[in-house]
Amino acid sequence: MLVLALDTATPTLVVGLARWSPEQGIEVFAERAVASGNRHAELLTPAVREVLTESGLAMRELDAVVVGLGPGPFTGLRVGVVTAAALGDARGLPVHGVCSLDAIGSGARSVVTDARRKEVHWATYDEAGARVAGPGVDRPEDAPVTDPVVGDARFAERLGRAVTAAEVTTAGLLRAAAPSFGRPPAPLEPLYLRRPDAVPSVTRKPVSQ
C-alpha cells in the first residue's frame, strides 16, 4: 500500500511517501526533512506537494496516512495532526497516529527530544524496538533514560550521557504504524503530556450570542 507519512513534533518537519507491504517492508520514494522551526504551518503542505510530485503520485492514489502524534511543542504538533486528519478526510483515507519518538532511531535505545522549558520528551525501547517506558516529559537530569541515547544531541551534557543525533524519519513512522495497518485507526489524539497553561488571553470574546 502507498502511504503518506508526516510529523511535526520536532523543529524538523518530516514528510515522506512510501510503499509498504508485509513481505517487502518499507520502500521510501520521496522524503523531505525541513528545518522549519516555528514555521510548520507554512511549510508542511508545500512539502507534502513536493513529495507527491517527486513520486509522480496524486493524493487519490494513496491508501493511508501516518502522522506523528508527538509528544512535541503543541502548536507545531497540532499543525501536523490536523493536516493529516484533513488530508485523510478529504480523500477518505485512514489516518494512523503513532508516537513520534517511536520513529526516531531503531532497536534498543532511549530517545530524547526538546520539550522546551528546559525539559525533554523521552522514551525507552527494547531490542525488538518496542517501547518499554515513556513517553514522558522531565528535566533531563530526571529522565530515566538508558544507553544508547539518540535524538536531540544538545541535551547530552545535562543528561550526562552521549546522545547520537537522530530525527524522525519516514521509515520510522511507517515501522511504528505498520502493526495498525488494515485495522480501523484509533482517534487522533496528540500526546500533549502537559496540561494547558490556564492563562486567559485578553478576553477576545463575542459579547452577545
Next chain:
Amino acid sequence: MSQPLVLGFETSCDETGIGLVRGQTLLSDALATSMAEHERFGGVVPEIASRAHLEAMVPTVHRALADAGVSIDDVDAVAVTAGPGLTGALLVGVAAAKAYALALDVPLYGVNHLAAHVAVDELEHGRLAEPSIAMLVSGGHSSLLLVPDLAQDVQELGRTIDDAAGEAFDKVARVLGLPFPGGPPIDRSAAEGDPRAIAFPRGLTGQRDAPYDFSFSGLKTAVARWVEARERAGEPVPVADVSASFQEAVVDVLTAKAVRACRDHGVDHLVIGGGVAANSRLRALAQERCDAAGIVLRVPSRRLCTDNGAMVAALGSRLVEAGVTASRIDLGADSSLPIEVVSR
C-alpha cells in the same frame, strides 16, 4: 454554470466555524465552541481553544457538508481566516484549510477576519453598497472601516486604543457578578434598568479627540469605582441600572462615531458586525440614528454577527468572483493581520 461552492474555516478565537456558501447563498454554518471551558477563567485560554479546534475540525466539516447536502468533492474553493486572532488557534484552521485545498486540488484564500465580518451581511441582505462604512465590534475588535471595495480595498478609519467593546462588557459583567461572556447578561439586565440612572463617561468624544477611535478602558474603570463605592458604603448595587447606564455609554459612543464617519465621508450605508452587534440596544439606537441621518443600516442576524465559518466562505466567494489571486501554498497565520490586507 452554477456559482462556485466555497468552504470556509474560522478558528481565530474559541469558535470552530465551518461554513458553505454558493455565490451569495448560505448553505450551511456549522459551529463548535469551547466557550464553556473558558468560563471559569473569565477569558479565552488560547491553549484550550487550540486543542478544542483540533478535536472539532473534521466533525464540524462533516456537519457543514451534511447540513448543506453536498459532498466534499463538490467544493470549488477553500477560504480560511488567516488573521487577526490567536496565533495557535488560527494555525489549526489554516493548516486544515490548506490540507483540504491540496487534497481537493482547489484554490485556497487566506482572508482577513474583520473583512469577513462585513462580507457575511451579503448572505442576508445582498450585495453591499460600495462604498459603505462598517463598524465591527466584538470581544476582540472595535473598528470603523471605510469599504470602497470589499474584495480588495478596505481602509481603517479608527479603532479602539485600549479595550475592545466586548471586553468592557466582560469586565463590567464580572464587577456585577454576572456570567462570562458579559454581553448577553448585561443586555438582559439592562432591559430592567434606567439608562440615565448613572452618568458614565463617554470615551474619546471631546472636540480634539480622534473622531473615529474608541476607548472603553476609562468607562470600565468608572463602573468598577462606582460599584466599589456603593459596596463600601454598605448600599445595595442596582445591577440593572448600572448595566443599562454602562451599556448606554458604550452604545452611544459607537453609534455616534459610526454615523459621523458616514457623514464625514459622504457615505449613506452602514454595516455593523461582530458579536457586540447582537446587543439589542446597539441595534435599536443605531437604527434610530441612521433613520434620522438618512443612512441605510444593515446588521446581520444575531447568529451571523458572532464568529462563524459562513462569513469566511462569504468573503472567499466574493474573492473568487472578483478574480482575486489565490493564496500561496506557504500561507501562514498573522495574529495582527492589518485590515488593509483583505486576503493574502
